[in-house]
Amino acid sequence: MNRLLQDLRIVEFSAFVAAPLGGMTMAQFGAEVIRIDPIGGAIDYNRWPVTDTGASLYWAGLNKAKRSAALALDKPEGRELARAIATAPGPGAGIVLTNLPPLRGLDYASLKAERDDVIQLRLIGNRDGTAAVDYTVNAASGFPLVTGNSGAGPGAPVNHVLPAWDIAAGLYLATALLAAERHRSRTGAGQEVIAALSDVMLATMGNLGYVGDVQINGRARPAIGNDLYGSFGRDFATADGRRVIIIALTPRQWRAIGTATGLTDKLALVGQMMEVDLDTETGRYEAKDAIAALLARWCAARNLAEIAAAFAGSGVLWGPFQDFVGLVRDDPRCSPQNPLFAEVEQPGIGRYPMPGLPLDFSASPREPTPPAPRLGEHTDQVLSEVLGLSTAEIGRLHDAGIAAGL
């Protein structure tokens, strides 16, 4: 984390990936992010992957560096406290981030009645208010029907495993938060910002040219397995049972493949045979199967280590496939050797490398990321520091079941 946004306070009512990621990104910028959960935790509190004792590694990952307050959000007094925290004074406070249906008293109008310049950012499923999650949005996108199938035509849909739409949505929320806060700091005006997860998908489809392809060309890209569309890229098996991806986006990367493999002359024959200019992406895409025939044989005759040695420093754009265990155990980038990571002692879980922001700011040095809070860890601090409640009053709230600590 760094300290770039340390004067901001964000109050988060959230679950699952997108809004927690948006808030966690702000926390990694040093903002005070208070996640307010119902007593006992929100619906994502035990989400997989979990440890053998049931602690959620997922929740820890998406909530690190935040503060946690647990309040009885099912009771008017709990919601009143939550509203008071969300709308507490201060130039960097009064920012609310949520992806949950608004509770009574915590909708934008109620928050604005309390603090006129409040900013609320809300992620919804579809624009019309109906439900949508990463899985349903992805099904609608068209991607699953061109994922993992060979050129033989569309088969059964294949979903991505990375919750990509949620991640994009969370980062759009972070950008929107800063844009809205910038506007408020210059004009004094707060606002409500609404993002629909399905719009995140739809905007991306348009941005990448898929909407235009159907509208203008009347066609859509086919399923082509792991091949790159409109360029050269494919995965190959090695002699030792690994797989690698080899790509040529640029003429330089293309020539490097020939040089590093010693196949320059044979690849030139491919160009003659297929009557295409292999220095163009379109030409390489047209000739991809012939190119791949040569590279498949070359890779199949070599171990991964031999391929890595042949490609080292050659300018070939390539990489090995590895599984999650290989990534975490064997890839030095996924370890504290990489300044992105630091060993963090996560209460209830143990010590393991946690990432900071994937951004290095020369004017704001990287600091160790704090762990995720335990549920309710900061309830009393927040009630005291933000609302100025007395120890006696906080005690009463605990006794009444309105507030909960550890």
Add this chain to the structure above:
Amino acid sequence: MNRLLQDLRIVEFSAFVAAPLGGMTMAQFGAEVIRIDPIGGAIDYNRWPVTDTGASLYWAGLNKAKRSAALALDKPEGRELARAIATAPGPGAGIVLTNLPPLRGLDYASLKAERDDVIQLRLIGNRDGTAAVDYTVNAASGFPLVTGNSGAGPGAPVNHVLPAWDIAAGLYLATALLAAERHRSRTGAGQEVIAALSDVMLATMGNLGYVGDVQINGRARPAIGNDLYGSFGRDFATADGRRVIIIALTPRQWRAIGTATGLTDKLALVGQMMEVDLDTETGRYEAKDAIAALLARWCAARNLAEIAAAFAGSGVLWGPFQDFVGLVRDDPRCSPQNPLFAEVEQPGIGRYPMPGLPLDFSASPREPTPPAPRLGEHTDQVLSEVLGLSTAEIGRLHDAGIAAGL
């Protein structure tokens, strides 16, 4: 687009997805984004999908609402002009976004020598400076080895088609830009911000709990096809050859499935049979195959329209799979019926719906998104408006092959 950031000017040296998306996001917020390309265009200028005349729908999608200046970046005078544009005075100017190797005179130190408070955001492949692109980063992530395979174990890798890491990186850059600009507006200090694409992947792996799963539990999630990990969700075939995904993340969504399908009693028997509590995500994950057996038969006996009717208003979390053509032609969300889209006349391509930002700001109304520029469309305007060059001087630059227009 909106006008929230209309006082900012960003100068972009970029190609492909991530940096262009970061810049385009800023342009959609009303910032003046000047993409400076070499004369003839950068390496992504003809990227697929393209029209029958070779115009890139991809480039149009990722560069809309920007201005385009074409300069001879291979010549010192062209680079000097580019540096002057990038470092021109103004409180909202002096922000540079790039994912290209820095050209001589356009590295951070050179820019800073010209304008001390310049902000440069740079996306690189790996932190050590070696190349990495979405495809190689994805291969390293572990996701392709758990995508698209059934429980029978890992097979060949299946890459995602959505360039998800590039999209995340582009949105991280947008967030970082606003954080760095906020810092500059408060302290006067610019800075260099560096993001490695592989760090974007690695941070995400940590955020989602995958790093902890291996480090703490010594295991990793298996390949489970389209099933949701740790919850219930699976795709099913319909009687008319379509497929749907049905999900239950919450107890309410779970009960809705039983009610809407009339299978409540039979699903209760699944719980008894498997000895699990189907009101928990873990219980539903444990019993997923038995649950799916009932739902598969139910779906296979019904057309998509019948399923849609049964689920309408029921609270069931579900959605049909559709292909790109279905998305664009039949889904009203992907049309100007959705305020996200507006018909745009894109020069050289034609008229089609282009998306704006997937964010609605109550204090800053949505305006139509301008099309992408033609290459060099704004060269003369930029030289005149930003650098104050005379018509005669601009003419000389054209004659000398230093600047190019349409």
